Amino acid sequence: MSYKLTFIASSVVLALSPAIHAEEVSIFDEVVVSGTRSEQSIKNIPSSVSKVSSEQMEENLATDVKQSIKYEPGVQVNGQGRFGMEDFTVRGMSGSRVKVLVDGVEQPSSYNPGADVMRKNANTFEVDTLTAIEVNKGPTSTLYGSDALGGTVLMRTKNPEDLLGAGDDTHVGLKTGYASASDQYKATVEVANRTGDLETMVIYTYRDGNETETHGDGADIEGPDRGAADPYKIESHNVLAKAFYQINDAHRVGLTGEFYTREAKGDILSGEGRDGGMPGYIYTNVRGEDKDDRYRLGFEHEWQADLTAFDTLEWSLNWTESEADHNSYDHTVAKGNRNRARSGKDESLQFDLQMQKTIELATSRHELTYGVAASDDKFSLSYTDYDLDEGTSTPGSEEVPSSESEKRAIFIQDQMFFMDDRMVVTAGLRYDDYKATPDSSSGLEEHNSDALTSRLGAVYHWNNNISTYAQYSEGFRSPTIYEMYYDKDNTMFGYRIEANPDLKPEESQSYEVGIRANNRLGSVELAAFYNDYKNFISSKSTMDGSVEVTRNENISEAEIYGAEFKGNLWLDEAFGAPMGTYARLSMAYLDGEDKETGDTLDTIAPFTTVVGVGYDAPSDVWGSALTVTTVAAKDEWEDADNLEAPSYTVVDITGYYRPMQDLTVRAGLFNAFDEKYWQYQDLEGTTASTEGIDRRTQPGRNWGINLDYAF
Structure with missing residues (x-):
C-alpha cells in the first residue's frame, strides 16, 4: 500500500511540475488560527492544517459537522443513530485524544459508559454559525495542552465583521433547505449591524428532521435484525449572539452568548424483542426521549498596548455548560414497564490570557506569543430507574462519582523569520498542571499530574512557489474522569470494574516533513509523518475466583505513520478548458499498530x-x-x-x-x-x-x- 501511495503521489507531483516552476505567484496565503494561536498564513506553518470555510460547507450542502469535513484527508467524524456525532478521528487518534475547541473554548469529550441508554455526545454544534473548521493534525499540546495528543479541531463561529461591509452597515440573511437523508428542514436567520463603534450580530437556526437513514436495502422490520434507521424524530434550535464595542484605538471588548438545544424522541424498533441475556429480559415497547443542551457565555478584551513587555494583550473568560438527558422506556417480564432516566452534565469556567510581541533585530524578526490558561471543570451523573407500573423510583447505578478538575498552564512560542522571511522557525514550550478530585463520598483518591511539552519546526521558502517544512512536536493527555474513577461492583453478574486514580498521562512524539508548491496552474501539498505514543491507557482484566476484574492501566504503546496529499489544478490554464474549470485530488494513507501486541489499531483508516x-x-x-x-x-x-x-x-x-x-x-x-x-x-x-x-x-x-x- 505504501508503494502505491508513493507512486501515485509522485506521478501527480511530476504531472504538475511544470506548474511548480512556471511562475512565482503565491496562493498559500490562506489564514488560519490553530497553527500558532493567532492569525497566520498557512505557508509559514511547519505542519499540516486543514481548513474548511463556511463557503465550502455551503457548497457541499452540509447539515452537520460530519458532512462539513467529509472530503478532508486523514479526518473522520464518528457516531450515528440515536445519539448522533460522538467525536473526531485525526490520523488514527480519536475520542479525548483529539482536542475540540469553539472560538478557543475547550469542549468536553463525549462520555460513553458502554450501555445503550446513556451517551453524552459532542452533538451540539450548529454549522450555520461557523465561519471555518480548522484541523491541526498531530500533537499540538504546546499550543492547547492536554487532550491535544493526536490533534486539535478548532471551530470558529462568525463575527459581525464576517457579515458586514465597510462603515456603518446592516446585514439580514435568510437560509432554508431540505436534506432527504434525514428528512430535515432547516431555517436560519442572520442579522448583523455596525453603528459607529458598536457591532452586533444574532444568528438563529432551526432544524426539524429524523435519524439519518441507512441504505434502502435494510429490512424495515422490528427487532435486532432491523436494517432501516429507527423512526426517531430530531429537532434543534441554536441561537448565537455577539456584540463588540471599540472603546478607543487601544481597547475593544466583546460579549458572546450561545444556546443550543437538541430534542429527539421516537420508537426504537431495532430494540424490540432484544434478549437481555437473563430470564425475563425480552425487551418490548422500546422507545426513547432525549434532550441535549449547550450554553456558552463569554467576555473578551483586546488591548493594543505597544508596551515593552507586549504589543497586544488579549484575555477572555468563558462559562460553558452542557447537559444530556435520556429517558429510555421498555417493558420486560422481569421489570414490567420502566424508564431508565440517565443524565450527565459538564460545567466549565475557562480563563485565557495571551500576549504578543514583535522584536526586530538586524538579521531576523521574532513574533513572540506567550500567556497563561486556567480552567475549573465539574462533571456529574444522575441516574434514576422508574417503575412505571408501581409508580416508584430507585437510584440508578452511576459508574463515575461527581468530580471536579483543575487545569493550569503557561506557554511561550517564538516564530522567527530569517533571510528576508525565506526561513521561518517556530519553537514552543508549555507546562500544564492537572488535578482531579472525586466527591469525598466515593472514597477515591485525588489525582495530580503535569507535563512539559515542546515543539520545533521550520519552513523554508525556496522561492514564491516552493516551500518545504519539518517539525517535531510533543503531545500529552491527562487521564479522563471516566478512566480514573469508573468504579462498579457487579459480582452477581460475574464482573467488577475498579478505579485507578494513579494513571499517568499519555504521551506522544511526532515527526512531520512536507512540501508545498503552487503557481497560476494549481497547487500541491505532500506531507509524511510518524507519531509515537506511550503510556496508552487500556483496560486490563484478571480473574478473582469466578469474578472478572477490569482496571485501566498505562500498558500500551503505539505507532502511527502515513502520508497525505492534496492538489488543485486549474484546467483552463493547464489544458485550455473553459474558463473556471478546475480539478482537485486528495489522498490519505495511514498505518500503525499496538507496539505491545503488533495488532493494527482499530482507529487506522x-x-x-x-x-x-x-x-x-x-x-x-x-x-x-x-x-x-x-x-x-x-x-x-x-x-x-x-x-x-x-x-x-x-x-x-x-x-x-x-x-x-x-x-x-x-x-x-x-x-x-x-x-x-x-x-x-x-x-x-x-x-x-x-x-x-x-x-x-x-x-x-x-x-x-x-x-x-x-x-
Missing part, C-alpha cells in the same frame, strides 16, 4: 482518495462539481474476528445558481449510484454474526437543496 472536477462560470451565476470518494477495505483489526469493512466508491454531484445578486440556490445529489457501504469506524467491535448489520450502513442515493438570500 483505510486508504482514501477524493477526486473532484468542477466549473464556476466567469459570470459567477452558476457552477457545479462532481466528487468521487474511494475508500479501500479495512480487513485488519485488533480483534481478528471483527467484520471486514468492504471498499466502496461514492459519487456526489452539487451545483448552484444565482438568479439575482443576493439569492443563491444550491442543490446536490449524493451517493448518486446508490452504493451500499459502511464507514469503517461504524463496524468496529462487530463480528460476522452481529445482528442488524445493515443498520450501520450509510444513506443510499439522497439529495438536498438550499436557498440563501441576503440583503
